[in-house]
Amino acid sequence: MYSFIEGKIADLNPTNAVIACQGIGYSINISLNTFTQLNGKESCRLHTHLIVREDALILYGFADTGERHVFQQLISVSGVGPNTARLILSSLTPSEVSDAIATENVKLLQSIKGIGGKSALRIIIDLKDKIMKDLPAGENLISQHNTGKHEALSALVMLGFNRPVAEKALDQILKANGGSLPVDQLIKNALKVL
Numbered sequence: 001m002y003s004f005i006e007g008k009i010a011d012l013n014p015t016n017a018v019i020a021c022q023g024i025g026y027s028i029n030i031s032l033n034t035f036t037q038l039n040g041k042e043s044c045r046l047h048t049h050l051i052v053r054e055d056a057l058i059l060y061g062f063a064d065t066g067e068r069h070v071f072q073q074l075i076s077v078s079g080v081g082p083n084t085a086r087l088i089l090s091s092l093t094p095s096e097v098s099d100a101i102a103t104e105n106v107k108l109l110q111s112i113k114g115i116g117g118k119s120a121l122r123i124i125i126d127l128k129d130k131i132m133k134d135l136p137a138g139e140n141l142i143s144q145h146n147t148g149k150h151e152a153l154s155a156l157v158m159l160g161f162n163r164p165v166a167e168k169a170l171d172q173i174l175k176a177n178g179g180s181l182p183v184d185q186l187i188k189n190a191l192k193v194l
Contacts, residue, residue: 028061032090
């Protein structure tokens with residue numbers, strides 16, 4: 001119903017923002033990641049998702065569309081409600097959530113309060129295919145500092161290499177080279193190792 005709300009920040013705390021827009025104050029639930037991006041700003045645009053319940057209309061807001069997309073995927077999993085999805089996105093960045101799902105990192109998801117082994121596995125099983133489909137496009141889910149690694153990883157997977165093996169090789173190359181290399185150089189170096 002609402003794609004975004006733009007206006008002045010009337011009130012801000014780690015779980016909620018009140019955005020003043022055209023004389024109306026919208027109370028919007030936010031993640032800690034969004035709070036960090038909004039902190040210190042006078043105005044903002046929050047990309048929203050509306051949850052309709054029998055007794056309430058609840059708005060969730062996100063600093064970017066990538067975080068909203070991950071939130072929407074998380075709430076599509078049986079047993080993961082909007083508050084749990086917000087907790088996940090408060091504990092991990094959207095790219096870390098995507099990476100954890102794509103690499104089947106159950107331990108990382110379990111490290112989030114309230115997420116047990118069964119919930120972590122359900123999230124991975126339900127979302128892995130969707131996340132893998134999104135990764136090549138990548139621009140809306142992947143943070144800027146990891147873009148090169150993800151582009152290289154996507155290219156290597158498309159070339160037929162095993163994803164976990166390729167990712168391990170890329171991590172080693174990035175560690176040896178101070179954490180940043182152009183995508184083409186990353187791929188070339190990985191092809192020598194694989």
